[in-house]
Amino acid sequence: MPSEFELIARYFTRATSHTELGIGDDGALVVPTHGQVLVISTDLLVEGTHFLSDTDPEALGWKTLAVNISDMAAMGAQPRWATLAAALPAPTESWIEDFAGGFFECANSYGIDLVGGDTTRGPRTFCVTIIGEVPAGQALRRDGAKAGDSIWVSGKPGLAALGLAHLQGRTRLAEPALSECLAALHRPQPRISLGLALRGIASAAIDVSDGLLADLGHVLEQSGLAARLHIPNLPAAGLERDCLLAGGDDYELLFTAAAGLDSAVMALSARLELPLTRIGEIVVGPPGELVLCDDGGSVITPAIRGYDHFMSPTGREGTVSRDKQ
Amino acid sequence: MPSEFELIARYFTRATSHTELGIGDDGALVVPTHGQVLVISTDLLVEGTHFLSDTDPEALGWKTLAVNISDMAAMGAQPRWATLAAALPAPTESWIEDFAGGFFECANSYGIDLVGGDTTRGPRTFCVTIIGEVPAGQALRRDGAKAGDSIWVSGKPGLAALGLAHLQGRTRLAEPALSECLAALHRPQPRISLGLALRGIASAAIDVSDGLLADLGHVLEQSGLAARLHIPNLPAAGLERDCLLAGGDDYELLFTAAAGLDSAVMALSARLELPLTRIGEIVVGPPGELVLCDDGGSVITPAIRGYDHFMSPTGREGTVSRDKQ
Numbered sequence: 001m002p003s004e005f006e007l008i009a010r011y012f013t014r015a016t017s018h019t020e021l022g023i024g025d026d027g028a029l030v031v032p033t034h035g036q037v038l039v040i041s042t043d044l045l046v047e048g049t050h051f052l053s054d055t056d057p058e059a060l061g062w063k064t065l066a067v068n069i070s071d072m073a074a075m076g077a078q079p080r081w082a083t084l085a086a087a088l089p090a091p092t093e094s095w096i097e098d099f100a101g102g103f104f105e106c107a108n109s110y111g112i113d114l115v116g117g118d119t120t121r122g123p124r125t126f127c128v129t130i131i132g133e134v135p136a137g138q139a140l141r142r143d144g145a146k147a148g149d150s151i152w153v154s155g156k157p158g159l160a161a162l163g164l165a166h167l168q169g170r171t172r173l174a175e176p177a178l179s180e181c182l183a184a185l186h187r188p189q190p191r192i193s194l195g196l197a198l199r200g201i202a203s204a205a206i207d208v209s210d211g212l213l214a215d216l217g218h219v220l221e222q223s224g225l226a227a228r229l230h231i232p233n234l235p236a237a238g239l240e241r242d243c244l245l246a247g248g249d250d251y252e253l254l255f256t257a258a259a260g261l262d263s264a265v266m267a268l269s270a271r272l273e274l275p276l277t278r279i280g281e282i283v284v285g286p287p288g289e290l291v292l293c294d295d296g297g298s299v300i301t302p303a304i305r306g307y308d309h310f311m312s313p314t315g316r317e318g319t320v321s322r323d324k325q
Numbered sequence: 326m327p328s329e330f331e332l333i334a335r336y337f338t339r340a341t342s343h344t345e346l347g348i349g350d351d352g353a354l355v356v357p358t359h360g361q362v363l364v365i366s367t368d369l370l371v372e373g374t375h376f377l378s379d380t381d382p383e384a385l386g387w388k389t390l391a392v393n394i395s396d397m398a399a400m401g402a403q404p405r406w407a408t409l410a411a412a413l414p415a416p417t418e419s420w421i422e423d424f425a426g427g428f429f430e431c432a433n434s435y436g437i438d439l440v441g442g443d444t445t446r447g448p449r450t451f452c453v454t455i456i457g458e459v460p461a462g463q464a465l466r467r468d469g470a471k472a473g474d475s476i477w478v479s480g481k482p483g484l485a486a487l488g489l490a491h492l493q494g495r496t497r498l499a500e501p502a503l504s505e506c507l508a509a510l511h512r513p514q515p516r517i518s519l520g521l522a523l524r525g526i527a528s529a530a531i532d533v534s535d536g537l538l539a540d541l542g543h544v545l546e547q548s549g550l551a552a553r554l555h556i557p558n559l560p561a562a563g564l565e566r567d568c569l570l571a572g573g574d575d576y577e578l579l580f581t582a583a584a585g586l587d588s589a590v591m592a593l594s595a596r597l598e599l600p601l602t603r604i605g606e607i608v609v610g611p612p613g614e615l616v617l618c619d620d621g622g623s624v625i626t627p628a629i630r631g632y633d634h635f636m637s638p639t640g641r642e643g644t645v646s647r648d649k650q
Contacts (some may be wrong), residue, residue: 020362021464021466024467024547025400025466025467025468025547026366026396026397026399026400026467026530026531026532027365027366027397027399027400027402027455027464028364028365028366029362029363029364029400029464030363030365031362037345037355037356038354038355038357038363039353039354040352040353040406040440040441040456041352041353041408041441042408042409042410042441042442042443042452043443044412044444044447044452046412046445046446046447046448046450047447049445049446071352072351074352075350075352075354077352083365083366083454084367085369085452085454086369087371087374116365116366116454118367118369119369120369120371120374121374122371122373122374122448122450123447125369125371125447125450127410127443127452129367129410129441129454130352131365132352134354139346139352139354141346141350142351143350205351206351207351222349222350
């Protein structure tokens with residue numbers, strides 16, 4: 001069995017592209033870009049709570065970093081550097097090699113340098129901290145929504161939750177939907193291009209990790225406003241509706257923008273070749289209140305709104321869900 | 326039981342002093358100081374490997390942050406911001422309150438803003454990522470030692486390991502040594518003032534977390550040199566000698582400086598009211614080679630040199646030791 005230092009050296013030390021001093025000292029040295037503000041976020045993923053012990057290590061490596069990149073997208077930031085701390089019960093080299101492969105494939109796809117690491121013995125746990133940059137005053141925050149703003153969501157929320165339901169035997173998907181849902185679950189594509197393009201357009205943004213309604217709720221609470229939602233083609237009931245409204249793990253962006261920018265957002269959708277759907281509007285009302293209508297205009301009260309790791313004793317296993325604070 | 330969001334809001338959200346946007350969004354926003362380089366480090370602490378389940382939560386909160394601050398000291402950096410991710414098996418409010426109390430006492434002592442957090446259910450685990458600043462070109466690295474440099478260590482290495490040995494019944498300490506050793510173990514004081522003062526003086530630096538010999542070994546390997554040590558009052562053998570040479574968890578600074586600066590280092594010791602002891606010199610030789618002599622000049626071969634979390638299956642329980650990469 002290789003030592004900790006050998007493990008780090010062999011699998012987690014790669015050439016960096018924009019880092020003065022990488023892994024191997026008491027700290028890494030990086031030079032921030034003048035005029036940019038740093039955006040910092042951290043996530044902890046625990047086996048049994050966020051992923052199952054038989055999760056494919058390469059997919060897990062990708063997703064461990066991807067969920068953090070998604071936070072940068074939600075802030076309108078360019079991700080730049082990340083650290084990875086890992087606890088491993090007994091380091092199996094092939095498992096670590098596969099995990100590192102997925103992790104660095106994601107890092108390379110998004111231009112991120114891994115600049116720090118820590119490896120120790122313990123129940124399998126990963127903690128990534130990510131640092132991005134955004135020009136001063138241009139970050140997309142949760143507290144900027146205004147009454148009258150349109151509410152938008154990217155992609156197709158609910159796919160990851162549907163894929164998980166299939167894996168757990170709660171539904172049975174057929175191709176090509178199955179492949180699409182499993183890709184959304186295992187290899188989410190954080191919306192960095194969208195986040196960067198929304199600088200100066202979006203009034204507020206969040207990534208959909210806890211579920212559409214729960215994450216919109218965070219925006220509403222922090223902006224002190226309410227919302228009325230009309231989700232096109234909303235399934236009338238059942239698992240599909242739950243996945244759409246409350247399924248986490250999507251890593252799409254939910255954002256608000258002044259109604260006068262609706263056509264600019266549609267143009268952005270065309271340019272990025274990414275569906276952007278207007279799902280409602282911000283209204284004055286009790287902070288956090290959500291009124292949800294189906295296609296016919298009837299008010300719907302969803303059974304579940306989102307996910308809290310401490311309120312749900314079973315966890316949502318088999319997937320990487322997490323919370324943001 | 327409070328929800329995750331309530332826990333974060335109640336115990337881990339404090340006023341910040343130098344942060345544009347703290348906990349509560351997808352990421353924190355901080356403004357780096359122009360002309361400074363960022364120093365980034367991360368550490369993962371796992372129950373059973375780094376601390377015991379009955380460890381006093383307040384002391385653990387202090388130490389969880391302190392060991393990261395020590396990395397900033399070793400780089401000559403001013404610590405500025407930190408994130409904390411925590412897995413908790415079942416959140417006991419009083420435990421969390423005490424842990425947060427110790428954590429923020431340390432944060433306030435060293436002028437650090439907590440800017441990000443994540444809390445989830447899982448085996449008790451803490452991951453801190455810390456970000457500091459140092460003027461460009463002034464960071465203290467491990468690879469800068471030169472042949473002929475003096476080797477120095479601050480404080481009294483080995484106290485923490487002796488305190489742990491007492492708690493584990495492997496030795497029996499009397500007052501006042503007992504209090505001194507337990508303080509070193511439970512409430513280490515990272516040497517930030519020393520690290521800042523060593524800018525422009527030290528040629529290389531590291532903090533003593535894995536043991537004096539092991540950490541000196543890292544400096545020697547990265548500098549491509551060897552060392553000859555003459556440790557004053559070195560115990561001839563036994564536990565005390567092992568603690569001095571190989572006991573981790575000290576968080577003192579080990580550094581090298583040109584021999585011509587010996588008097589400058591002694592003056593620094595007086596100014597900081599901190600013992601700085603010259604323990605040997607850097608010599609040309611096989612990279613990493615250490616020759617250790619006792620008071621009489623006899624060569625000593627220590628039985629153990631340091632600690633690796635994967636090579637030692639039992640872990641070093643009861644203490645917060647960790648590794649640096």
